[in-house]
Amino acid sequence: MTTQQLIDQIKKKKSFLCIGLDVDLNKIPKHLLKEEDPIFAFNKAIIDATHHLCVAYKPNTAFYEAYGIKGWQALEKTINYLNDNHPEIYTIADAKRGDIGNTSTMYAKAFFEDLGFDSVTVAPYMGKDSVEPFLAFKDKHTILLALTSNEGAFDFQTKSVDGVELYKQVLETSKSWKNSENLMYVVGATKAEFLADIRKIIPDSFLLVPGVGAQGGNLQEVCKYGMNSSVGLLINSSRGIIYASQEEDFAEAAAQKAKELQLQMAVEL
């Protein structure tokens, strides 16, 4: 998907909501456990109930890998269901991959070609030649970890590197990489005040913002500091939406939570 198609969808739906499909079998409604594929059954119900309220879905691959082959099959069924039934929706494999050149190409093939995701999250620690293989794919985005929403972000990401915080070095350096127009960035909402500085370095790029809701981030603050003329934001919510209820009404409850966020977003657009 092109960036422009994503922007068009945001304007049409008046939403820049991304729903995180982080499916934990201990948290989904009990009645789904008797389904042949409980993970996919859960995702399908969530997607059916919320697809008109969001512009993107983001399965975190850890939750699928933890269930082995069955988990990987559920991930494949989920992305196929999305691509077959809602091709206008943007898809993010939250995989946080990254390896040396030829190996990153294998990861890129796994997520862009084999599974058919529009984008994948990538860790920057190994530098340019670990990220450029992802950037080489046309109409696919590489979402680079810059400033994450967890406590550990302060261990290295905010440390001063030659006078500039490491995450800002990552932003600045990545702009010089080949096909850098295919980059987006992960920036945690728990640090909304950092967004003003970030926008000075990357005014035009899309930001994937986790941490609104469960992790304490504030939507209005994120928009105030992070929005650009093309919106430039995808706000992710996972647990706050998909586990809004653990009863039979879970999909309606998820839709209700997504609707609340979408209405708040419409005000900001």
Add this chain to the structure above:
Amino acid sequence: MTTQQLIDQIKKKKSFLCIGLDVDLNKIPKHLLKEEDPIFAFNKAIIDATHHLCVAYKPNTAFYEAYGIKGWQALEKTINYLNDNHPEIYTIADAKRGDIGNTSTMYAKAFFEDLGFDSVTVAPYMGKDSVEPFLAFKDKHTILLALTSNEGAFDFQTKSVDGVELYKQVLETSKSWKNSENLMYVVGATKAEFLADIRKIIPDSFLLVPGVGAQGGNLQEVCKYGMNSSVGLLINSSRGIIYASQEEDFAEAAAQKAKELQLQMAVEL
């Protein structure tokens, strides 16, 4: 597996060789492509021919994920074959994972419990709470990326953070994490002279050293600067061994290359 069991195996086999199982269907002998599972058939033949010469195998997960479900099944069959037939051999999932706390726990379950690996490689960018969930597993190792063997290592890893290179900060900081005795570190052999400095920070830890052979690293230099009283080294070779021949004699050719390295290692022990 405990660290002591790994050391015992190294002393018994006079080898600290790790063989990287990075299987690319474009590079394996053509006659294997008619097998039902060419990736596993290749791995099984390599393992059967080399298991007495090495102490560890390291499949890089990218090469399996690139083939989707079939790739994941081949990975599962490979680790099961190793655990069933060669339980004394140390196994490394070269996955370079890392995510916020509860999500890292899912990755740890995927590799330590579902697949049954002894260890997994993890990226440090997200800090303490992204790594500690892996460290919580008893008799499992977390192999943290410190200084990688690729060009991009110089983009961030060697940059000065408050006067000390980032990779040294990673080493130093990680020592304070809970269960840090379960840490090992990835240190690329292409920078063998850095090993002396690294040993000052982490004298006792095991180092997983890629980049000997295909990437230009030198075994003697690595041993000179990196070996400690418990050996403390796992030297990885992937392409140089597994693609020594692309004909029907590939397994014998791999064994020959592994034997050459094992003999060089025996001299160093």
